[in-house]
Amino acid sequence: MEESSAIIEAVKKVSPAVVSIKSEQNFRNFFGFIQTLEGGGTGFILTEDGLIATNKHVVSDPNAKYTVVTSDGQNYPAQVKAIDPSNDFAILKIEARGLPTVDLGDSDKLEVGQWVVAIGYALAEFQNTVTVGVVSAKDRRVTASSSYGGLSENLEGLIQTDAAINPGNSGGPLVNLKGQVVGISTAVAGDAQNIGFAIPINAVKGAIESVRKSGKIIRPLLGVRYVMINKEVAKANSLPVNYGALIIRGESPSEVAVIPGSPADKAGLRENDIILEINGEKVDEDHSLSSRLRQYKPGDEIEIKYFRAGETKTTKARLEEAR
DSSP states (O other), rough: OOHHHHHHHHHHHHHGGEEEEEEEEEOOOOOOEEEEEEEEEEEEEEETTTTEOOGGGSSOOTOOOEEEOOSSSSSEEEEEEEEOTSOOOEEEEOOOOOOOEEEEOOOGOOOTTOEEEEEEEEEEEEEEEEEEEEEEEEEEEEEEEOTTTTOOEEEEEEEOSSSSSOTTTTTTTEEEEEOOOOOEEEEEESSSSSSSEEEGGGGGGHHHHHHHHHOOOOOOOOOOOOEEHHHHHHHHOOOOSSEEEOOOOOOSSOOBOEEEEEETHHHHHHHTTTEEEEEEEEEBBBHHHHHHTTTTTTOOEEEEEEETTTTTEEEEEEOOEEO
């Protein structure tokens, strides 16, 4: 009974700030007629003047027109303000004032077994559908793709929950019993029941803050191309370690292993080095180099532990802005 009343209060607190995001794109079909392709997702309001968080895959079509429908039924044309290059996250902007907003929680404090609530527009149609479940696991890694057949993306560090996440819920808030947003619903395992995933809110707080300050998402640059090492990759390539990020060049001459003049170059990193840790945190299949770097901002100095020619070494790099 206690959990039930807490869930009700959490839903009451958050629901006014949950919005539907509708997309429309006109195209000419095989017979020459104009048709409209429609899509939908969910978002939640961050600021009273209309910044809205959602998934990147909900608003990834540059040719589509987006409309936000607020909980009181008002329609607003929406502009894609910023898209995160390293996560399934985007921010929209609508012209409004005095909008209800959400409170952001601390996803690092989530524990397995803790109650959570997913709120969204299920099937892009049913307003503020509420599902309840628990945090089933943390730090999950999945390959997610749009239900409309869009590009797939590797996502990591995710919250796994058994709260039902349906098509259309993408971009909606995952909420704790205090009514704080602790995650963004992003993917569902299509071949299983009651397995959904959400991006931890802490993973995008830096991006939200940079949009508030500068109008764009600013991410740090180290300046290396790499592949993640696991046991299979290590065995197939006779590598001396079974984790880390192996710095390698791409297939074309322009795809260098280390960008000249980049922080990595200045720190002395070279092709075939294996980055093992960033500031004492292990780089592995579940915590890739990009996800470790995402915790920092341009100007931050990081310590890098790496393996080269039979030796473990350390160096320092000052991160720059990715452009």
